[in-house]
Amino acid sequence: QSALTQPASVSGSPGQSISISCTGSSSDVGTYNLVSWYQQHPGKVPKLIIYEGTKRPSGVSYRFSGSKSGNTASLTISGLQAEDEADYYCCSYVGTSARVFGGGTKLTVL
């Protein structure tokens, strides 16, 4: 199972919106609406911010949203804030409870 493809880095200014793409295949993202997204600050444990493609866990800001089109899932962060600067990872279900992660995207808030 190959890793999902994410851009290595994205950047934006405070208040702007950015999107991070996560491209897989018909074996993962395209078949299952079960993409999750994780935020990881340096030296910290990953935190779940989106599950089942579009749902936010309790306590996660409404500024985080997810979507999917074909084999590509996307994470959008609106109203960018300094504390959003972190690494972001997508993860897809690939059957029999197995998963595959994306390579990660470093978000820089300018």
Add this chain to the structure above:
Amino acid sequence: QAQLVQSGAEVRKPGASVKISCKASGYTFIISAMHWVRQAPGHGLEWMGWINAGNGNKKYSETLGGRVTITRDTSAGIVYMEMISLTSEDTAVYYCARDMAGGVKAFDIWGQGTMVTVSS
């Protein structure tokens, strides 16, 4: 409050094995699947495998070449991950992570991570 507490850092020589524990508390252990994820220094997250804490079914990432075994002790609420034939490329932080309740395929609770260093 659900939480996962992992065992401490380990140092091993190449060719050795390591076994890490992950103790669950604050929820019913057998109703969730537990996964192991690792992160090499400066690299991304890599899914390693999972175990159904209730019935013991498991699956591993094929990239690990059969070197990983995940087990659980239901009476103690502990999941273990053992890796053999270690190389320097196995140096990483190893996390256990729980699938959300209700069969949701997402990791809502993570352990604090265990650093494994493989060095001669």
